[in-house]
Amino acid sequence: MKPIRELNPQFLESKENKQHLIDYLLGVADNYLILAQRLGELCGHGPNLEPDIAITNISLDLLGQVRSFYQYISQIKGDGSTEDDIAFLRKEREYRSVLLVQQPNTDFAYVIARQFFFDVFNKMFLNALQQSADETLRALAFKGIKEASYHERFSGDWLKRLGDGTEESHDKAQKAVNDLWVFTDELFQVNESDSAMIDAGVAPDMLQLREYYYEKVENLLTEATLEVPEVPYFQKGGKNGLHSEYMGYILAEMQYMQRTYPNSKW
Amino acid sequence: MSKEIPLWEVFIRSKNGLEHRHCGSLHAEDAEMALNNARDVYTRRNEGVSIWVVESKHITASNPQDSGELFEPAADKVYRHPTFYELPDELKHM
Numbered sequence: 001m002k003p004i005r006e007l008n009p010q011f012l013e014s015k016e017n018k019q020h021l022i023d024y025l026l027g028v029a030d031n032y033l034i035l036a037q038r039l040g041e042l043c044g045h046g047p048n049l050e051p052d053i054a055i056t057n058i059s060l061d062l063l064g065q066v067r068s069f070y071q072y073i074s075q076i077k078g079d080g081s082t083e084d085d086i087a088f089l090r091k092e093r094e095y096r097s098v099l100l101v102q103q104p105n106t107d108f109a110y111v112i113a114r115q116f117f118f119d120v121f122n123k124m125f126l127n128a129l130q131q132s133a134d135e136t137l138r139a140l141a142f143k144g145i146k147e148a149s150y151h152e153r154f155s156g157d158w159l160k161r162l163g164d165g166t167e168e169s170h171d172k173a174q175k176a177v178n179d180l181w182v183f184t185d186e187l188f189q190v191n192e193s194d195s196a197m198i199d200a201g202v203a204p205d206m207l208q209l210r211e212y213y214y215e216k217v218e219n220l221l222t223e224a225t226l227e228v229p230e231v232p233y234f235q236k237g238g239k240n241g242l243h244s245e246y247m248g249y250i251l252a253e254m255q256y257m258q259r260t261y262p263n264s265k266w
Numbered sequence: 267m268s269k270e271i272p273l274w275e276v277f278i279r280s281k282n283g284l285e286h287r288h289c290g291s292l293h294a295e296d297a298e299m300a301l302n303n304a305r306d307v308y309t310r311r312n313e314g315v316s317i318w319v320v321e322s323k324h325i326t327a328s329n330p331q332d333s334g335e336l337f338e339p340a341a342d343k344v345y346r347h348p349t350f351y352e353l354p355d356e357l358k359h360m
Contacts, residue, residue: 048271050292054306154302161295 005201007133012076017200022073023096023193024203026086027239028125029069030097033087034247035118036062037254038105047108054154055111061147068140084265088258092251093241100183102238102246109162109169109176116155117180120216121187121206123148128204137202156220163224170225177221178229185234188213272321274300276308279316286318294319 012018039059046052070083100118105111126148129141162173188210190198197203218228237243258264271293277286289308294300300319309317328336340346 048293050294050303050307053310054303057306057310150305154306157298157302161299165295 005133007135007200007202011200017196018076020193020196021202022076023191024197025069025073025076027096027191027194029066029073030095031101031118031122032062032066032069034095034097034250035101035114036060036066037250038101038103039111039115042105042111051108051158058115058151058154061151065140065144065147068143072136072140084258084263088255092243092247095238095241095243095247095251097238097243097247098183098186098189099235099238099244100180100186102244102250103180103183104246106176106179107172109172110180112155112158112162113173113176113180115151116159116220117184117217118187119148119152119155121184121213123152124209124213124216125204125206128206128209131204133201159220159226160224163221163226173224174226177226181229182231182233182235184214184217186236186239189236189239191239271295272323274304274319275322275325276300276304277318277320278304278308278314279318280314282315286316289313291322297321 012021036059039055039062042052043056043059044052046055066087067083070086073086074081074083100114103110103114123145126141126145130138130145132138132141159173162169164170165173188206190207194203198205221228238247272295273291274294274297275291276289278289279286292300292303292307294303297319300321301317304317304319308314
């Protein structure tokens with residue numbers, strides 16, 4: 001890991017750097033928001049009380065994370081836009097969330113597999129972000145890592161139990177893993193803003209951790225007696241604003257309140 | 267579905283130095299999951315620093331029908347409380 005270097009105070013005076021940082025942060029934070037929304041849909045619908053509460057807890061953890069990121073973005077923007085504006089008033093193409101987090105709650109196995117694929121990435125990411133040249137991001141990463149570690153423990157434990165459980169749970173887990181696998185690689189996609197932030201030492205270079213990610217995920221799948229899928233290509237698009245058909249519905253539900261009653265607060 | 271999942275009793279220690287106290291029960295497939303579930307269900311408002319879980323079937327409980335012979339004989343033996351001693355004034359916190 002790179003040693004911490006402090007960001008040059010003039011760094012954000014460049015309009016270009018500022019825009020790259022904002023875009024980069026949206027690419028991070030929008031994943032939290034959309035996944036939190038997806039998990040929130042499950043409130044009161046868990047298979048039984050315990051996972052229902054656990055999943056809602058995770059949703060709230062992610063919302064807490066995303067608020068800090070959006071507050072930081074609104075501070076950098078400095079144009080009076082609030083965290084609510086950023087969360088609720090953008091158009092679909094302006095969201096930078098990956099396709100993985102938009103995937104529907106098809107069944108409990110999908111919820112767990114989606115969560116696990118994201119959690120492994122998120123924990124590695126927050127770990128690396130603690131070396132950021134940006135002081136605020138270091139603090140956010142430090143704060144988030146404990147929650148992220150628990151999320152990974154929760155989803156990983158469940159995936160093992162589903163895979164290594166009954167024949168039915170194994171088949172359902174395998175199907176979810178197979179279907180969601182194509183969305184994992186997008187987590188590592190690097191766009192222009194990401195590159196700029198990696199060069200500035202603000203963002204960790206997640207591509208370097210890609211191999212480690214798949215090693216970790218594949219080890220757990222094997223432990224869960226699940227097969228590691230092989231796909232000819234990976235799906236991408238969300239990070240560039242080209243979302244799946246699900247995104248419009250997610251946003252419609254999520255933005256309804258703010259658009260119907262403008263300026264209401266979280 | 268939940269009928270097939272074993273029941274666990276949860277004990278939480280609210281802070282170091284205090285004892286674990288029974289705070290409720292939950293369903294889980296195994297001990298590790300029971301710990302996770304206990305964390306999610308019973309410590310989400312900062313209630314604890316340590317959790318014990320034990321599968322409910324391992325607890326042997328007294329039978330309510332036996333309460334006559336088990337507990338009532340103690341009811342009229344107040345002298346078993348150490349309240350009949352004169353305590354020296356120097357002794358605090360008794």
